[in-house]
Amino acid sequence: MLLNSIRLLFFGTILWGIVFLPAPSNVDLMNNNLPFLTDGFLFGSDRLGRNNLALFCYGAMSTILIVIPARILTILFSFFVSTFSLVFPKRSDFLLSGFVSVSLSIPSLLSALIVISILPNNPFSLMIAILVSDWAMVYETLTAKIREIQTSPYISASLCFGAKPKHLIFLHYLPALKNMFQFLFFSGLPTVVMTTALFSYLGIQTSVGDTGPGLGEQISFSKDYFDQSPFSVLLPIIAILTLVYSLGSRNQRYET
Numbered sequence: 001m002l003l004n005s006i007r008l009l010f011f012g013t014i015l016w017g018i019v020f021l022p023a024p025s026n027v028d029l030m031n032n033n034l035p036f037l038t039d040g041f042l043f044g045s046d047r048l049g050r051n052n053l054a055l056f057c058y059g060a061m062s063t064i065l066i067v068i069p070a071r072i073l074t075i076l077f078s079f080f081v082s083t084f085s086l087v088f089p090k091r092s093d094f095l096l097s098g099f100v101s102v103s104l105s106i107p108s109l110l111s112a113l114i115v116i117s118i119l120p121n122n123p124f125s126l127m128i129a130i131l132v133s134d135w136a137m138v139y140e141t142l143t144a145k146i147r148e149i150q151t152s153p154y155i156s157a158s159l160c161f162g163a164k165p166k167h168l169i170f171l172h173y174l175p176a177l178k179n180m181f182q183f184l185f186f187s188g189l190p191t192v193v194m195t196t197a198l199f200s201y202l203g204i205q206t207s208v209g210d211t212g213p214g215l216g217e218q219i220s221f222s223k224d225y226f227d228q229s230p231f232s233v234l235l236p237i238i239a240i241l242t243l244v245y246s247l248g249s250r251n252q253r254y255e256t
Contacts, residue, residue: 007246010060017057024050024058024212033228046232047225050212056235059215062123062207063243067192070127075184077131078138079177082146083169103136112195121205129199130192138184142177149176190248197240215239 028049034041043052085096103111112129119125149155149172158168200206200216207214213221215236222232 003246006242010242010246014057014060014064017054018061021051021054021057023210024054025210026050033225036231043231043235044229046218046222046229052229052231052235055212055218055232056239058211059207059213059218059236060239060243062211063193063196063215063239065208066123066126066196066206067189067243067247070130070196071185071188071192073127074131074134074138074188075181078135078142079181081135081139082142083173085143086146086169086173087166100136100139104140108133108137109195109198112199116199116204123206123208126196126199126204126206130195133195134188134192138188141184142180145177145180146173149173152176186248190244193240193243193247 028045031041031045031049032047034045034049036042036044038044041051041053043056045051046055081096112133115129115132116125119128155168155172158172163171196206196214197216200214200218201220203217203220205214206216218236219233222229226233
């Protein structure tokens with residue numbers, strides 16, 4: 001009940017801000033460092049005169065628009081690689097075993113930073129960086145579940161009746177992996193949120209379109225002026241923590 005109330009308040013505030021507040025992308029030094037409950041600035045403004053509440057809403061929305069597609073892309077890519085190992089088991093052992101081991105041995109943040117340094121600075125590059133940093137772990141989890149499914153009687157029966165690998169994938173593996181996909185999606189969202197916030201803090205673009213700075217960038221930009229505009233730092237921190245809590249918490253128990 002408490003979790004649902006927090007979600008309703010949080011996402012309702014974001015939706016309200018997106019609808020009624022302009023994107024905080026313009027500088028207004030006449031209204032910089034405004035205090036709490038100033039007319040037209042409920043939570044004041046930062047040192048560039050941008051509405052702190054608008055920064056909160058648009059920054060959180062940009063994070064959601066990156067985090068959810070990035071996690072879906074990571075799971076889809078990992079499943080594609082897993083199906084390759086089903087269709088071509090001998091080739092996959094040769095090609096993937098060493099590559100996956102190397103990917104798992106490299107810290108995920110380091111992998112993501114390398115990708116970010118190579119690709120252009122935009123949200124799509126950030127999604128690719130998240131994919132590169134997370135796919136191996138997701139692949140290992142899916143592969144372990146697929147090996148468990150392979151030992152089931154209905155797979156043996158289907159093979160006896162001449163089922164092809166593609167039939168097994170669409171008729172057996174995908175339905176059996178449904179709960180696993182759900183588990184991987186929600187359990188991985190908090191990590192992706194924190195990674196996105198860290199990249200934003202380092203100055204990497206995480207905003208979608210002309211919607212102002214990302215949550216981490218807001219913290220980095222305003223942390224030295226906390227005494228003048230505390231909500232410029234507190235609101236993005238609250239947004240990050242609430243996103244982690246709201247997107248990562250599930251009332252439903254994962255069942256194998």
